[in-house]
Amino acid sequence: MSEFALELKNITKRYPLVLANDHISLGVKWGEVLALVGENGAGKSTLMKIVYGLVRPDEGEIFVDGRRVEVHTPSDAIALGIGMVHQHFMLVDTLSVLDNVILGMEPKTGPAIDYAAARKRVVELIEELGFDLDPDAIIEDLPVGAQQRVEILKTLYRNAKILILDEPTAVLTPQEVEELFKFLREFAEKGHAIILITHKLDEVMEVSDRVTVIRDGKVVGTVNTPETSVAELARMMVGREVILTVQKKPAEPGEVVLEAEDLRVEGAGHRPRLDGVSFRVHAGEVVGIAGVEGNGQTELVEVITGLRPFKGTLRYNGEAVHPSARKVREWGVSHIPEERNDRGLILEFPTRYNIILGDHYREPYAGFLGFFNDGVINAYAEEVVERFDVRPRSIHLIGRRYSGGNAQKIIVGRELARNPKLLVAAQPTRGVDIGAIEFIHQNIIEARDQGMAVLLVSADLNEVMSLSDRILVMYEGRIVGEVRPDEVTEEQIGLLMAGLEAAV
Ligand SMILES: Nc1ncnc2c1ncn2[C@@H]1O[C@H](COP(=O)(O)OP(=O)(O)OP(=O)(O)O)[C@@H](O)[C@H]1O
Ligand SMILES: [Mg+2]
Incomplete structure (x- = not known):
């Protein structure tokens, strides 16, 4: 041998x-x-x-x-x-x-x-x-x-x-x-x-x-x-030093951008998937959702982005809406979905189309009679691909041909470059390399500092801790605690995630 x-x-x-x-x-x-x-x-x-x-x-x-x-x-x-x-x-x-x-x-x-x-x-x-x-x-x-x-x-x-x-x-x-x-x-x-x-x-x-x-x-x-x-x-x-911790100054929260009141989603079994969830996200802050996967985070994101029917009230900038995915996007919500291959990209589309997905039917991309304004689209795609360091640097490569992390960069680039009022980010750095994580985190924090509201859902506790200004812990479809990352340890959040409410 x-x-x-x-x-x-x-x-x-x-x-x-x-x-x-x-x-x-x-x-x-x-x-x-x-x-x-x-x-x-x-x-x-x-x-x-x-x-x-x-x-x-x-x-x-x-x-x-x-x-x-x-x-x-x-x-x-x-x-x-x-x-x-x-x-x-x-x-x-x-x-x-x-x-x-x-x-x-x-x-x-x-x-x-x-x-x-x-x-x-x-x-x-x-x-x-x-x-x-x-x-x-x-x-x-x-x-x-x-x-x-x-x-x-x-x-x-x-x-x-x-x-x-x-x-x-x-x-x-x-x-x-x-x-x-x-x-x-x-x-x-x-x-x-x-x-x-x-x-x-x-x-x-x-x-x-x-x-x-x-x-x-x-x-x-x-x-x-x-x-x-x-x-x-x-x-x-x-090939260079990487900053392994997120550098950010304290948040300066502004007006309420998203308000959720008593959100409910029924489940197949006896337990609802969302069981009366209420919270607010302000402009200029990152609210993290921590929790063991399968405790309602996915459903919450789907409700907020208009992908799932629900009971309860959602207010965007004070206005109660029953959102559809298109309305939500038009209103200024961006969504980094957790499943990049199912929902993030159309794998047979070139990057120049993937990069305008969700806004493709609107100006400036759709013009007279709904024909694509290819010149505008290409210029925009070039800019995003450059800014978010998508490799290879082509806007013509189809989604399927990218490495996992670069596919993720295309999605993150698309969602951030449209300057949303609210970014709903589910696992934004999943599969992304350490240099690109640093870069994506910096971009999210910069957008926060310019007033974007962020709802971050991540299974990576480390990411939730380092990026969030406030953390809501979800367990069995409910929010069981709210903590500030500088006031708790990972162990304490871990206990809350396991449903031990008295922990903190
Ligand atoms: N079928 C293909 N056609 C054209 N280019 C391809 C194809 N498959 C992979 N590539 C390119 O080859 C390079 C290496 O890709 P690969 O998937 O091996 O990267 P990786 O190291 O696994 O990255 P990641 O960490 O993002 O998964 C990338 O630039 C990718 O775009
Ligand atoms: Mg790979």
């Missing part, structure tokens, strides 16, 4: 506008977790797609356990013991856990699927891993953390010994991250190998053994985790 589970030598991949991988060489050893970090668009996902047989490299070699291999399709990768959990899950939403796991690998007795055998194997695996998963649950009913466990299960059902995870924690709650990391450590201790892509450098420090940093498609270096630090990794990634 070779020391290295997987080695890549001189992998190169050119796309029309970028050199995504430029002679990349790296290796992961048996028994270790290798973190792969780098800015948005650095080429991480591309490299891993090459390993998994989804993308053909222009040059380079792949070695598995010391042997040179050819990987033309995911089936080749699976046969070599390689499993991959993608940045965006690839499950069939309407099928059960069991069906998703065995899809394409169904055990057969003659022409019929041997369900009993399949179920037995899957149930055994779930037990062995200690996963909290019901094999008969339907995917779309599961929280993201559970969906991810299904993705992992799928790879292990196919006997993966080398596991690649592309930003697995971007959508997880802190508890789910803990569970995932426990699994990763155990998997490595069994002698298997893991490549972990993440933008969260504290996670890199916690769970990895070594780190390879790439920038602009090239390897910058590989370091042993105990011998490095978040600051050094950030510097290697971005």
